[in-house]
Amino acid sequence: MSLFEEKHQFAEIILPVPVPKTFCYFISPAWDLEVVVGQRVLVEFGNRKVYTGIIAEIHQKRPEEYDPKPILELLEDTPSVTPDQIKLWKWVAEYYMCTIGDVMNIALPSGLKLSSQSFIQLHPDFSIDDNLEMLTDREFTFLKLLEKEQTIPYTNVASILELKNPYKAVKDLIAKQAILLIEKIKEKYKPKMEKRIRLHQSLVDNTALLDGVFDIIAKKAKQEDALLKYLSMVPVYEDPMTNYHGVSKSEFIKENKPLSASSVGTMTKNGIFEEFERQVPRFELSIADKMMPTPELSEAQNECLQKVVTGLNEKGTCLLHGVTGSGKTEIYLQLIQNVIENGSQALFLIPEIALTSQLVRRLKVYFGDVLGIYHSKFSDNERVETWKGVQEGDYQVIVGTRASLFLPFSDLELIVVDEEHDSSYKAQDKAPRYQGRDVALVLAHLHHAKVILGSATPSLESFYLAVKKKYAYAPLTERYGGAQLPEVKIVDIKRMRKQRKMKDEFSDDLLQAVHETTEEGYQAILFQNRRGYSPYVSCETCGWVPECPSCAVNLTYHIYKNELRCHYCGYKEHVPKTCVNCGSTHLQTVGVGTQKIEESLKTYLTDLRVGRMDLDSTRRKHSYEQILTDFEQGHLDVLVGTQMITKGLDFGNVRVVGILDADRLLHFPDFRAHERAFQLLTQVSGRAGRRGKEGTVILQTSTPDETLFAKVARHDYANFYRKEIQERQQYHYPPFTRLIRLTVRSEKQDLTRESAEWLAQRLTHWIGANRILGPQEPVINKIRNYFLSEILIKLERENYDLKKAKSLIQHAVNNLREEKPFKRVWVSIDVDPA
Numbered sequence: 078m079s080l081f082e083e084k085h086q087f088a089e090i091i092l093p094v095p096v097p098k099t100f101c102y103f104i105s106p107a108w109d110l111e112v113v114v115g116q117r118v119l120v121e122f123g124n125r126k127v128y129t130g131i132i133a134e135i136h137q138k139r140p141e142e143y144d145p146k147p148i149l150e151l152l153e154d155t156p157s158v159t160p161d162q163i164k165l166w167k168w169v170a171e172y173y174m175c176t177i178g179d180v181m182n183i184a185l186p187s188g189l190k191l192s193s194q195s196f197i198q199l200h201p202d203f204s205i206d207d208n209l210e211m212l213t214d215r216e217f218t219f220l221k222l223l224e225k226e227q228t229i230p231y232t233n234v235a236s237i238l239e240l241k242n243p244y245k246a247v248k249d250l251i252a253k254q255a256i257l258l259i260e261k262i263k264e265k266y267k268p269k270m271e272k273r274i275r276l277h278q279s280l281v282d283n284t285a286l287l288d289g290v291f292d293i294i295a296k297k298a299k300q301e302d303a304l305l306k307y308l309s310m311v312p313v314y315e316d317p318m319t320n321y322h323g324v325s326k327s328e329f330i331k332e333n334k335p336l337s338a339s340s341v342g343t344m345t346k347n348g349i350f351e352e353f354e355r356q357v358p359r360f361e362l363s364i365a366d367k368m369m370p371t372p373e374l375s376e377a378q379n380e381c382l383q384k385v386v387t388g389l390n391e392k393g394t395c396l397l398h399g400v401t402g403s404g405k406t407e408i409y410l411q412l413i414q415n416v417i418e419n420g421s422q423a424l425f426l427i428p429e430i431a432l433t434s435q436l437v438r439r440l441k442v443y444f445g446d447v448l449g450i451y452h453s454k455f456s457d458n459e460r461v462e463t464w465k466g467v468q469e470g471d472y473q474v475i476v477g478t479r480a481s482l483f484l485p486f487s488d489l490e491l492i493v494v495d496e497e498h499d500s501s502y503k504a505q506d507k508a509p510r511y512q513g514r515d516v517a518l519v520l521a522h523l524h525h526a527k528v529i530l531g532s533a534t535p536s537l538e539s540f541y542l543a544v545k546k547k548y549a550y551a552p553l554t555e556r557y558g559g560a561q562l563p564e565v566k567i568v569d570i571k572r573m574r575k576q577r578k579m580k581d582e583f584s585d586d587l588l589q590a591v592h593e594t595t596e597e598g599y600q601a602i603l604f605q606n607r608r609g610y611s612p613y614v615s616c617e618t619c620g621w622v623p624e625c626p627s628c629a630v631n632l633t634y635h636i637y638k639n640e641l642r643c644h645y646c647g648y649k650e651h652v653p654k655t656c657v658n659c660g661s662t663h664l665q666t667v668g669v670g671t672q673k674i675e676e677s678l679k680t681y682l683t684d685l686r687v688g689r690m691d692l693d694s695t696r697r698k699h700s701y702e703q704i705l706t707d708f709e710q711g712h713l714d715v716l717v718g719t720q721m722i723t724k725g726l727d728f729g730n731v732r733v734v735g736i737l738d739a740d741r742l743l744h745f746p747d748f749r750a751h752e753r754a755f756q757l758l759t760q761v762s763g764r765a766g767r768r769g770k771e772g773t774v775i776l777q778t779s780t781p782d783e784t785l786f787a788k789v790a791r792h793d794y795a796n797f798y799r800k801e802i803q804e805r806q807q808y809h810y811p812p813f814t815r816l817i818r819l820t821v822r823s824e825k826q827d828l829t830r831e832s833a834e835w836l837a838q839r840l841t842h843w844i845g846a847n848r849i850l851g852p853q854e855p856v857i858n859k860i861r862n863y864f865l866s867e868i869l870i871k872l873e874r875e876n877y878d879l880k881k882a883k884s885l886i887q888h889a890v891n892n893l894r895e896e897k898p899f900k901r902v903w904v905s906i907d908v909d910p911a
C-alpha cells in the first residue's frame with residue numbers, strides 16, 4: 078500500500094483491556110505535529126469496540142504482521158499522563174504480573190477514562206442532501222436524526238440502527254466523511270459552590286455611606302446586629318480588601334444566633350449586603366484549627382531530623398523509627414516545608430483508613446492551599462480535581478492513600494510513607510496487587526526523590542534493610558512533651574474466670590480501670606480484634622449454624638438490625654426463628670463482636686457514653702469522622718472498635734486502653750501473624766497516655782506467658798525483631814525469599830482441584846519442586862460461589878533470575894487456560910502477597 082511507503086508515524090497505545098501489551102496504531106499524517114506521549118486518544122479495538130487509550134510511545138516501526146488501524150481521534154491537546162507515569166505503570170505491570178491496562182484502570186480517575194463515552198456528530202462539511210446517492214436508506218434516516226439531535230452517544234447507535242454491532246455502519250459513515258466520532262467529556266466533574274455574602278462594594282469604597290447605613294437601620298435591632306457582627310468578622314474599616322471574600326452565608330447566620338436569614342435577606346434586598354457564589358474548597362478548617370500553634374521541634378526531634386536529613390542524603394531512603402506519640406509528623410512537616418520552599422513536590426502517604434480528618438487537618442493548617450488530598454473514598458469529581466491540581470501546579474503537597482502514587486507529579490522531591498508497616502498499603506482485591514510502599518520507592522527513583530518510611534513498629538522488611546544499611550536509620554525513642562509510654566498490664570482471663578472476676582468479656586481490672594479513668598474525666602479505648610471473631614447464631618439443640626449460600630463462611634450476627642450478613646459477599650437475611658436443621662426454636666448468639674462489647678459494657682458501667690467504630694458503623698462516607706469528632710470533643714467516654722482504632726489516632730485525653738482478647742491475633746496460619754500481632758498491640762497501646770500522665774493498657778489473654786506479649790509490654794521492638802527475623806531465615810520466608818501466590822478459582826470444586834494440581838505440576842517441573850508449596854485450599858475455600866485453591870511459590874532473593882521465573886509462571890498460567898477442560902478456570906497472581 079502506497080500509504081505506508083513514506084516514513085509514517087505509529088503509536089503504541091495502552092488500552093484498558095486484559096491483554097498484557099500495548100497496541101500499535103497508525104497516526105494520520107494530519108496529526109503528526111499534534112501527537113504526544115501521554116495523550117488520550119480514541120481507537121477501535123477488537124471488532125467493533127471503541128476505547129479511550131493512552132499513547133505510550135510514538136515510533137516509525139511499521140509492524141510486520143498486520144496493518145495497524147488508524148487512531149480515530151485525539152482527545153486532548155495537552156496530555157493527561159506524563160512519561161514518568163507511563164514508566165511507573167509499566168514497572169507495576171511487569172513486577173506485579175498484570176497488564177498495563179489493569180494499571181491504567183486504577184491509576185486514571187474514571188472521569189478521565191470515558192471509554193465508550195464516545196459520541197457521534199455530523200461532519201461539519203457534510204451535506205446530507207448533496208450526497209443522497211451515496212447513502213443507504215438506513216444511513217439517510219440516521220443522518221437526519223443526527224442532524225436534529227446534533228450528537229448521539231455511540232452506545233445508542235445500535236438500537237437506533239437496529240443493528241447488533243453498529244461499528245461497521247459507523248465506520249462506513251466515517252469513511253464517507255459523513256460523521257465524526259467525538260469524545261464528549263461528560264462534565265462529570267462539577268465544583269461545589271457555596272453562597273456567600275459581603276458588604277455592597279459602594280459602602281466599602283466610601284465608608285461615609287457605610288456610616289450612613291447605621292443611621293438608617295438604627296431602629297432595626299436585628300439588622301444593626303447583623304452589620305456589627307459582619308464588621309467584627311470582616312474588618313472592613315481597617316482593610317477594605319477583606320470584604321472581597323465575605324463570609325459564608327449559612328455559617329454567618331448559624332454562628333450568630335439569634336440572627337435570622339430573613340433580616341440578612343432584607344439587607345441584601347436593600348443593597349447593604351450582596352450575595353455571591355464561590356467554589357468551595359473541599360476541605361475547610363474550623364477556627365480552632367487555625368489557632369493551632371506551629372510546633373517547635375523538641376531537642377530529641379531536632380536530633381532525629383538531622384539524622385533523617387543526613388540519612389536521606391547518603392542513602393536516599395531513611396527509616397524513621399519513632400515510638401508512638403514521639404511526634405514523627407512534626408518531623409515530616411519540617412522536611413516537606415523545605416520541599417515547598419524549593420518549589421518542588423512532596424507526597425505524604427497514609428494507610429487506607431487512617432485518613433482521619435485529624436491528621437489531614439494538621440497538614441492543612443500547616444500547608445494551607447498548596448495541600449491536595451487524594452483518597453479512595455473520594456468521589457470521582459474530587460479525584461479529578463486533585464489530579465488537575467497536581468498537573469497545573471496548584472498543589473505542591475499531596476496527602477493520600479496508595480492511589481495517590483499515580484498522580485501526575487512533575488517534580489517530586491520527597492515521599493513520606495507514614496505507618497509504613499500498615500498492611501493496607503498492599504492492594505489485595507484486584508490487579509494490580511501492588512505494595513504501595515514499594516511502588517513509592519520506584520516512583521521516587523524515577524524522580525530522583527527521597528523516601529522516608531516512618532513507623533513505631535517497622536515492617537520486618539524495612540527494618541531488615543535498615544540493619545543491612547540499605548536504608549538510613551533514624552530512631553526517636555521518647556514521646557513528645559515528656560509523656561511516658563503506657564504501662565501494659567497482662568491479665569490472665571482464664572484465671573480470672575476461675576476466680577469469678579470476669580463479667581462477660583471484661584476482667585474486673587479492666588472494668589475498674591475504665592470506671593476510674595472516666596470518673597476522672599478521661600477516656601478509654603477498647604479494642605476487639607475482628608478477624609475470626611464475629612458473632613454468629615447457633616442452634617442449641619443440634620448445633621446448626623447458618624452459613625452463606627455462596628461462601629464457605631458462617632453468617633455474622635448483627636444485633637441492631639437483627640440480621641445475618643456475609644462479610645465476603647454482602648449477602649444478608651433475617652435471623653431465622655427456628656432451626657433449619659431440626660426445627661428447634663432455641664437459637665443462641667455465639668462469639669463476641671464489637672456490637673456485643675458495646676452493649677454489655679453499657680450494662681456494667683451504666684452511665685458511660687460509648688461509641689463504636691468498625692466497618693459496619695462506618696460504612697457511610699463521613700460517619701467515621703463523626704464518631705472520631707464526637708470522641709475527640711469529649712461527647713463519648715469510651716470508644717469500642719476494631720483495627721480501625723489502632724491507626725495513628727492522637728487523642729490527648731485517653732488514659733486507658735483495653736485489649737479484650739489478644740490471643741486470637743497469634744493464631745493465624747500466616748507467617749506474618751506474629752509481626753501483625755506485635756504491630757497491632759503496640760499501636761493500640763500507643764493510643765494511651767499520649768499527653769501528660771502515663772496511660773494504662775490492660776491486655777487480656779488466656780496465655781499470659783506468651784513471650785510476644787511480654788515484648789509488647791516492655792515496648793521491646795529490638796527483641797521482637799531478633800526472634801522474628803531468625804525464624805524467617807530458618808523457614809525461608811521474606812525478607813529472605815520472595816513469594817508469589819497463585820489463586821485458582823472455578824465454580825466446581827473438582828475443577829478447581831484438578832486445575833490447581835495441573836498448574837502445580839507444571840510449575841514443579843519448570844521452577845523446581847522445592848520452590849512450590851501446595852496446592853492447598855485456603856481456610857475459606859469458597860467465596861461468591863467460586864471454589865479456591867492456592868499455590869505458593871517461594872523464590873530466592875539473591876542469585877536468582879526473577880524475571881525468568883515470572884515469565885515461566887505466566888506461561889504456565891496461560892497454558893492452563895488453553896487446555897480445554899480448564900476453560901472456565903481463573904487464576905490470579907499475587908506478587909509479594911500480604
Ligand code: ADP
Nearest residue numbers: 372373374375401402403404405406407557727
Ligand atoms: P506519632 O505520629 O509519632 O505517634 P504525633 O506526630 O501524632 O506522634 O505526635 C504526638 C503528639 O505530640 C501530637 O498531639 C502532636 O501534636 C504533639 N507534638 C509532637 N511534636 C510536637 C512539637 N514539636 N510541638 C508541639 N506538639 C508536638
Ligand code: ZN
Nearest residue numbers: 616619656659
Ligand atoms: Zn437445630
Ligand code: ZN
Nearest residue numbers: 625628643646
Ligand atoms: Zn457470602
